[in-house]
Amino acid sequence: xxxxxxxxxxxxxxxVPPNYDQPGAGHTDFHGAMAxxxxxxxxxxxxxxxxxxxxxxxxxxxDPGTRAACAGWSTPHTFGAGGSDTYNAFVAxxxxxxxxxxxxxxxxxGPPHNSCFAIDGSALAAPGFGSIPAPPAPxxxxxxxx
Numbered sequence: 389x390x391x392x393x394x395x396x397x398x399x400x401x402x403x404v405p406p407n408y409d410q411p412g413a414g415h416t417d418f419h420g421a422m423a424x425x426x427x428x429x430x431x432x433x434x435x436x437x438x439x440x441x442x443x444x445x446x447x448x449x450x451d452p453g454t455r456a457a458c459a460g461w462s463t464p465h466t467f468g469a470g471g472s473d474t475y476n477a478f479v480a481x482x483x484x485x486x487x488x489x490x491x492x493x494x495x496x497x498g499p500p501h502n503s504c505f506a507i508d509g510s511a512l513a514a515p516g517f518g519s520i521p522a523p524p525a526p527x528x529x530x531x532x533x534x
Contacts, residue, residue, distance in 0.1 A: 397455045403448030404433035404464045405440050420445075423477040423490050426507050427451075428458050430490035432477040445474040447492045447505060460509025467503030468494020480504045480512050488512065 407419050419434035429450040435443045446464035449457060457463075468474070472494035480489040489512050491504035502514035 400450065400455050401457070403450045403457050403461065404431050404446050405435040405443055406438050407433050407435045408437050409439050410437050419473055419475060421475060421477040421492075423479050425479050425487045425490050427453070428507060430477050432474045432492040433464070434473045434475075436471065436473065442470060444468050444470045445472050445492065445494050447477065447490060447503070449490070449507075449509070458507065458509070460507075465503075465505050465509065467492060468501050469496065472496050472501075480506075480515070491515070 404420065408417060419436065420432040422429060422431045424430070429452060430447060431450070432445060432447050434445045435441070444466040445468045446466045448464040449461040451458045473496075474492050474494055477490055477492045479487050480491050482488045489504055489506040491502055491512075491514060494501045494503065504512035504514045506512050
């Protein structure tokens with residue numbers, strides 16, 4: 389860090405598809421996030437305006453030790469419908485409180501959808517958050533004193 393020079397082998401191969409990397413895409417921000425689990429780096433991506441096309445959100449894993457995709461993660465794991473967005477990646481825990489994988493949320497106009505994967509790439513049950521209540525009905529505004 390002190391030398392501010394790249395690590396050996398950088399840039400590393402991408403573990404998720406790019407997003408908003410097209411000229412004129414309208415955005416210059418990256419839709420996704422990262423989480424570290426068991427020394428592995430998990431990244432999510434929402435390739436909506438991507439040079440690789442429009443795809444479902446994806447979660448990938450980088451093993452810093454090998455400087456490549458994690459075992460079981462030769463390709464990113466997709467989740468949610470095409471056109472969904474994602475803004476997070478978070479750690480998945482077992483009932484004993486041990487970090488066992490990573491999750492991400494696909495966001496659409498409907499309820500969010502969580503997907504989780506173990507460090508080895510296998511599917512994990514997503515955490516349950518219960519039902520999401522419908523928003524309250526809008527109230528009419530009236531002019532004048534209450």
